[in-house]
Amino acid sequence: MSTLQRDPGDRVQVLDEAGQVLDGATVPDLDDETFVDLYRLMRLARHFDERAVSLQRQGRMGTFPPLAGQEAAQVASALALAPEDWIFPSYREHGAILARGLSMKRTLLYWMGDEHGNQMPEDLNVFTVSVPIATQIPHATGAAWASKLRGEARAFLVYFGDGATSEGDFHEGLNFGGVFDVPCIYFCNNNQWAISVPRSHQTASRTIAQKADAYGFEGVQVDGMDPLAVYQVTHEAAEKARSPAEGERRPTLIEAVQYRFGAHTTADDPSIYRSEAEVEQWRRLDPLPRYEAFLRDTGRLDDESVEAIDSAIAAEVSEAIEAAEDAPRPHPDDIFDFVYDEPTPRVAAGKDYLRALRERHGDDALLED
Amino acid sequence: MSQSVQQTTQDLTLVQAVRDALHDEMARDEDVIVMGEDVGKNGGVFRATEGLWEAFGDDRVIDTPLAESGIVGTAIGMAAYGLKPVAEIQFLGFIYPAFDQIVSHAARLRTRSRGRFTCPLVVRAPYGGGIRAPEHHSESTEAFFAHQPGLKVVIPSTPHDAKGLLISAIRDPDPVVFLEPKKIYRAFREPVPDGAYEVPIGEAAVRREGADVSVYTWGAMTRPTMEAAEALAGDVDVEVVDLRTISPMDVDTIVASFEKTGRAAVVHEAPKTGGIGAEIVATLQEEALVYQEAPIQRIAGFDTPFPLYALEDYYLPDPARIADGIREAVDF
Numbered sequence: 001m002s003t004l005q006r007d008p009g010d011r012v013q014v015l016d017e018a019g020q021v022l023d024g025a026t027v028p029d030l031d032d033e034t035f036v037d038l039y040r041l042m043r044l045a046r047h048f049d050e051r052a053v054s055l056q057r058q059g060r061m062g063t064f065p066p067l068a069g070q071e072a073a074q075v076a077s078a079l080a081l082a083p084e085d086w087i088f089p090s091y092r093e094h095g096a097i098l099a100r101g102l103s104m105k106r107t108l109l110y111w112m113g114d115e116h117g118n119q120m121p122e123d124l125n126v127f128t129v130s131v132p133i134a135t136q137i138p139h140a141t142g143a144a145w146a147s148k149l150r151g152e153a154r155a156f157l158v159y160f161g162d163g164a165t166s167e168g169d170f171h172e173g174l175n176f177g178g179v180f181d182v183p184c185i186y187f188c189n190n191n192q193w194a195i196s197v198p199r200s201h202q203t204a205s206r207t208i209a210q211k212a213d214a215y216g217f218e219g220v221q222v223d224g225m226d227p228l229a230v231y232q233v234t235h236e237a238a239e240k241a242r243s244p245a246e247g248e249r250r251p252t253l254i255e256a257v258q259y260r261f262g263a264h265t266t267a268d269d270p271s272i273y274r275s276e277a278e279v280e281q282w283r284r285l286d287p288l289p290r291y292e293a294f295l296r297d298t299g300r301l302d303d304e305s306v307e308a309i310d311s312a313i314a315a316e317v318s319e320a321i322e323a324a325e326d327a328p329r330p331h332p333d334d335i336f337d338f339v340y341d342e343p344t345p346r347v348a349a350g351k352d353y354l355r356a357l358r359e360r361h362g363d364d365a366l367l368e369d
Numbered sequence: 370m371s372q373s374v375q376q377t378t379q380d381l382t383l384v385q386a387v388r389d390a391l392h393d394e395m396a397r398d399e400d401v402i403v404m405g406e407d408v409g410k411n412g413g414v415f416r417a418t419e420g421l422w423e424a425f426g427d428d429r430v431i432d433t434p435l436a437e438s439g440i441v442g443t444a445i446g447m448a449a450y451g452l453k454p455v456a457e458i459q460f461l462g463f464i465y466p467a468f469d470q471i472v473s474h475a476a477r478l479r480t481r482s483r484g485r486f487t488c489p490l491v492v493r494a495p496y497g498g499g500i501r502a503p504e505h506h507s508e509s510t511e512a513f514f515a516h517q518p519g520l521k522v523v524i525p526s527t528p529h530d531a532k533g534l535l536i537s538a539i540r541d542p543d544p545v546v547f548l549e550p551k552k553i554y555r556a557f558r559e560p561v562p563d564g565a566y567e568v569p570i571g572e573a574a575v576r577r578e579g580a581d582v583s584v585y586t587w588g589a590m591t592r593p594t595m596e597a598a599e600a601l602a603g604d605v606d607v608e609v610v611d612l613r614t615i616s617p618m619d620v621d622t623i624v625a626s627f628e629k630t631g632r633a634a635v636v637h638e639a640p641k642t643g644g645i646g647a648e649i650v651a652t653l654q655e656e657a658l659v660y661q662e663a664p665i666q667r668i669a670g671f672d673t674p675f676p677l678y679a680l681e682d683y684y685l686p687d688p689a690r691i692a693d694g695i696r697e698a699v700d701f
Contacts, residue, residue, distance in 0.1 A: 115480065115481060115482075127449070127486065128478070128481050128482040130474070135469060137442075138438065138442025138443045138446060138470065139446035139449065140446060141439075141442075142442065142445060142446020142447040142448075142449075143450040145446070145447060146446065146447040146452045147450060149428055168438060169439075169470075172438050173439065173442065175434055175439065179434055334483070338479050338480045339480055340479070340521075340543045341479075341542040345571075
């Protein structure tokens with residue numbers, strides 16, 4: 001039986017807290033290189049996250065939404081897709097888009113206030129980051145629908161949080177997805193907290209996964225801090241989306257149960273609304289040591305290789321930060337150049353006016369310290 | 370304008386012209402799809418999509434669940450993926466669940482992605498009062514959309530323009546909110562060319578030339594404004610400018626008319642406060658103050674919610690009210 005057909009309350013898990021494979025669990029059939037790459041990308045996401053928070057604290061970057069604790073859900077789900085599949089990220093999916101191949105420099109540029117950081121490269125099937133909660137869900141449904149109408153066999157995966165499941169666009173996006181049987185995976189990063197409001201105040205449902213039943217397709221709950229379990233269910237969901245068996249519905253709702261170790265954003269103080277004891281409870285499930293233990297136990301990692309990965313990651317992130325900070329500021333004309341295909345008279349007039357203003361006063365006078 | 374010399378025409382109503390535009394564009398470009406509530410087998414509650422489902426089938430003429438944000442939100446995803454969806458919202462008064470998707474996403478996708486993703490989407494909605502309808506079926510809230518950069522807002526007033534402007538909207542690489550004056554959906558017929566032609570977005574039309582006063586209007590208000598102008602003829606020589614596109618506004622035509630007349634009135638059925646009339650008046654102040662000879666009049670709906678239909682005739686500007694307003698602009 002496919003893991004997608006389990007009861008939504010029967011959480012899929014491969015590794016226990018100590019990283020041991022659970023009895024009866026299936027380890028995804030990956031080559032050693034992919035197993036290690038999954039680890040490397042999770043470490044990279046964690047390190048990137050730490051450095052990004054620190055950049056914000058030093059005043060070198062604006063508000064940033066950290067992801068620590070959520071690396072397994074993001075990286076393993078992204079790696080479980082094929083290059084021609086698409087992902088639709090929310091604002092916290094730095095790990096997922098990194099795993100898809102977006103440079104960290106671009107992610108940093110975005111959080112440093114430059115839209116060019118959200119200009120996904122043409123060869124990456126990653127949609128732009130969407131900030132308003134749940135609004136990207138109908139976009140993914142629509143794109144998946146368009147792809148199906150064109151006769152393609154691609155999977156689309158859209159990320160959102162537990163808070164998003166309370167929004168109307170969650171319902172409308174999944175409902176359209178079910179009615180038109182679109183190849184979309186609805187991936188809920190249930191990190192327990194929507195800023196300060198706990199999961200229990202978002203829904204009285206026992207699980208989020210069970211909501212899929214109302215839309216006529218499968219919903220599955222997975223340990224979102226277990227990369228092997230996340231990989232497994234996402235891979236199966238993507239296969240089904242691309243080529244469903246007779247009688248199968250293409251969409252799947254995946255509820256990845258996990259925890260946000262840090263704040264909602266660097267502007268948030270979680271100590272106001274949750275206890276350190278709760279955080280510590282969840283830290284026992286930290287995907288990094290857990291997965292590392294699995295890889296060491298199975299002979300895929302040792303001290304030497306971990307050290308090598310660590311130093312490579314540190315260098316890679318430093319390089320990206322340097323590149324982002326060295327990047328020229330975006331040109332003021334950029335404000336106007338992408339509003340319409342052809343600028344309207346008022347957009348064009350605004351551009352001319354700003355140019356004249358800069359000439360008259362100089363950029364230094366216009367830019368705040 | 371791609372109108373050929375030997376054009377065959379049919380006498381069509383405005384709603385038939387809308388349907389004609391959809392049909393011709395769907396036949397020309399297989400990426401064009403129509404979606405919305407009751408647009409399929411039923412042919413739309415106003416029959417604007419009549420016969421399309423039979424001609425193009427389920428995959429291109431899609432009856433959606435009853436969910437405006439879902440309609441526009443999925444259409445944005447389709448548009449970003451390369452289709453050219455034309456989404457119908459059954460009445461403008463019901464568009465607000467989709468307002469977030471329109472202003473937060475359709476309008477901003479190009480900017481947000483620095484051109485990597487675009488949104489060639491048309492959102493059609495019948496708007497305006499005067500059809501004896503229940504609550505929420507009569508509003509004219511074009512100003513909400515005109516305020517949002519990244520959108521275009523188009524309102525035809527004739528069958529010929531409805532077809533040509535809708536074709537332009539479908540071919541436009543950016544999102545267009547296309548508002549159809551439902552009061553005049555079937556009010557009159559005029560010859561509409563067969564085959565596809567474009568009426569350019571962003572160009573107003575001078576419907577009546579005059580020397581004394583410029584009256585700016587659009588959509589369903591164009592007809593009562595023309596009637597008022599005729600009623601005043603011989604006494605006041607009224608120029609009537611039909612904006613056709615609310616955003617981007619044809620400032621050149623607006624200003625050129627005012628430079629000639631020095632007096633102006635704006636007619637719209639939306640409430641006065643924050644209406645497009647205010648934008649026109651402000652533009653004239655900026656661009657043509659030295660030509661101004663009298664205060665500019667705004668002949669608008671009242672700053673009240675649109676009343677149920679027993680009182681709607683008092684709410685909507687009619688030829689008498691419009692003529693009074695024009696006189697005030699002239700008699701100063």
